[in-house]
Amino acid sequence: MTEPVAIGETDRLISSDKVEGTRVYNPRGDRLGFIRNFMVNKRSGQVEYAVMEFGGILGIGNEYYPLPWDLLSYDAKQGGYVVDLEKDKLEGAPRYNDGDPTWDEIYARQVYGHYGMTYPLF
Template sequence: MTEPVAISETDRLIASDKVEGTKVYNRQGERLGSIRNFMVNKRSGRVEYAVMEFGGILGIGNEYYPLPWEMLDYEEAQGGYVVDLDKDKLEGAPRYRDRDPVWDEIYARQVYGYYGVPFPVF
């Protein structure tokens, strides 16, 4: 008898719709924002980055921060993702508001470089 295919969550897997809205904290326990979505490389199937939403009121004026997926650690006790990032570093981070940036290799390297994360080779 085969196991049913997971569609929500298992010990090691989670559905994309359950990631959206998950809170993001720094190591000091301060809430930085929440996951709006994450972007998957169409060819490799690998998650490249998460988009963290921060600021604004009732969705107006929100800013979006692309975070390399490798930066995020899920911590059950916290009930969200934790990153090694303080609010000062976030102030100068790559972000956008009204229009998605062109996620080409140049921009991707800038984002990964800002956070000191090695750029992935696919």
């Protein structure tokens, strides 16, 4: 008998709707924000980055930080993603307020470079 296809979560897979809204912490357990969404390369199917929402009050003044997906690791104990960043590192990070930034190779290299990573050409 064939097992049904997972649509929610397994031990290694998670559906996109369960990722959205998941909290993001630093290693000390400080809450940095939450995952607003993540962006998938249309051709390769690879997740390029997650958009972390941070700041603001009641949705006003929020800022959105593209984080390379490989920075995030899931911590089941915290029920969220952990990224090895302090809040001061976020202050100088690439971010935007409204709409989507133009995600081209130049911007991608700035984002990845800020976190000491090389932008992978998928």
